[in-house]
Amino acid sequence: MSISVIGLFVGILLAIAATFGGFGGFLLAVVLGAIGLLIGMQIEGRLDIGSMIQGRRRG
Numbered sequence: 001m002s003i004s005v006i007g008l009f010v011g012i013l014l015a016i017a018a019t020f021g022g023f024g025g026f027l028l029a030v031v032l033g034a035i036g037l038l039i040g041m042q043i044e045g046r047l048d049i050g051s052m053i054q055g056r057r058r059g
Helices: 003-044 049-056
Strands: none
Touching: none
């Protein structure tokens, strides 16, 4: 599945969330989508959350 098709599905799902859940439902869908994106990027190896956390602990 191409990135364009995935983007289309995400847009449709966000539109449904906005329609049925109002603005609060829309924001919840966006936040959960961002969390899912971060988890997916971590699984694919494109993002290293561990190094981000360790970088903040340099006190």
